[in-house]
Amino acid sequence: MKFAPIIDPHARRPMPKPVQVDLRKAFIFGTILWTVALVVCGCCWYFGHIRWFQMATFICAFGMLIGFALLIWEHFDRSDYRRLGQ
Template identity: 50%
Template sequence: MKFAPILNPDVRKPAPNPVRVDLRKVFLIGIGLWLLALAVCLVLMACGFNMVRLLIICGSGIVVGMLLLLWEHFDRWNYRRLGE
């Protein structure tokens, strides 16, 4: 019966354990892509296009990526500390 887990929580299957993912790679790839976009904007700005708004967006993306790397460092540190 499909409604059995809703009506009776004891028949539910156990939830799978969460997978620990290395977010450093994800954040570093994202920062790299923002740096690439920043380089493209700088080249286009040197060619005479108005790219100030896009430069601000790229810079913000890099700053947010760095903050997320910092957050991930402390999150991983807490995870290791609590695991001991």
């Protein structure tokens, strides 16, 4: 019966173990993309192509800062990963 796990908790399958992932790769890749976008938007804003590049430059700068903040957070949170892996 499909409703048995809902009605009877003992009929449920055991939960899988959480997967350990390396967030540094994702955060570094995202920060690099924000940095490239910042350089492109900064050059377009400096040479005066379109006015909205000024706002896009600030958005890219904040994205890059958030990426660095996430890298710092991940560095300090890595001790939890090590503890869970043992």
